[in-house]
Amino acid sequence: MLLPGLEKPKLLIVDDHPLNIQMLYQAFSADHHVCMATNGKQALEVCLKQKPDLVLLDIEMPDISGYEVCAQLKALPETKDIPIIFVTAHIDEATETRCFNEGAVDFISKPINRNTVRARVRTHLLLKAQSDLLRQLVYLDGLTEVHNRRCFDERLNQEWMLATRHQTPLSLIIIDVDFFKKYNDLYGHLAGDDCLRRVAKTIQQALKRPTDLVARYGGEEFACLLPNTELSGAMSVAETIRLHIIEQKIPQADTSVSPFVSISLGVCSREAGSTGMLSDFLSQADMQLYQAKRKGRNQTCG
């Protein structure tokens, strides 16, 4: 294994000169998936489609320069974290400075030394794998693999500021699994954990916009943050989630409300252009959840 969690990393080699591509291909093809591009436009397309783990990038190319390719990759959320190493015949200080300013992690001069390029690629792949792992540990819930409370709190603060600045609506759904203590008591904690994983996955699959966020809010509670969404939209998302959970047909311990595991949901929305306090927004959602429980569970209040 070359790197932990990265058995065969995917490299993109970008160069308009066939001999350079060939040399780099030979250096990496045995232990990497290698994709190639011979101009800047193609490089951008391959990056978006293939999501390489690292890019080796030439500067001088017939269409878009390597600088421009790098700048565009750094500007897109989907590609901004891909490490880029410039490989160039220009070895002056100004070029090197510009490469780093555009967001490259490293700079290698031509003619290419095979050992150097392999060592640098290995180092940056390892760093990337470690930082991915760290981000995962910091922002994901270990049990359900949806986002954790820390991530939710940070995103809520950001989205609250964005909604204020752009006068856009923002909605929040708080979800609580019904009779979950009894579920654990009857089926055991391991089955309880499995149930939480299924609930989390079902909620995640019901959210359709890339800007929507689901997080584990606490024990058997989840929260969904829906930017740019008004109350009516959020209510319909909440009902979709509730129905999808019932459709999982997970046997319930307390069947007084439903034969299958059900959830209660509280929804609240901040209208476009309104002013208010973030703490009131959260307690409003909590209050609605409490109403849903009080009215008999397996329902949405908002």
Ligand code: GH3
């Ligand atoms: P209600 O319908 O009113 O929500 O009742 P409930 O039993 O779901 O609510 P309560 O708050 O009394 O119990 C929540 C239970 O969730 C208790 C706790 O043991 C369980 N729980 C919390 N976190 C986890 C977890 O990570 N795994 C498992 N298996 N159970 C958990």
Ligand code: MG
């Ligand atoms: Mg070139």
Ligand code: MG
């Ligand atoms: Mg609870």
Ligand code: MG
């Ligand atoms: Mg409770």
Ligand code: MG
């Ligand atoms: Mg509960």
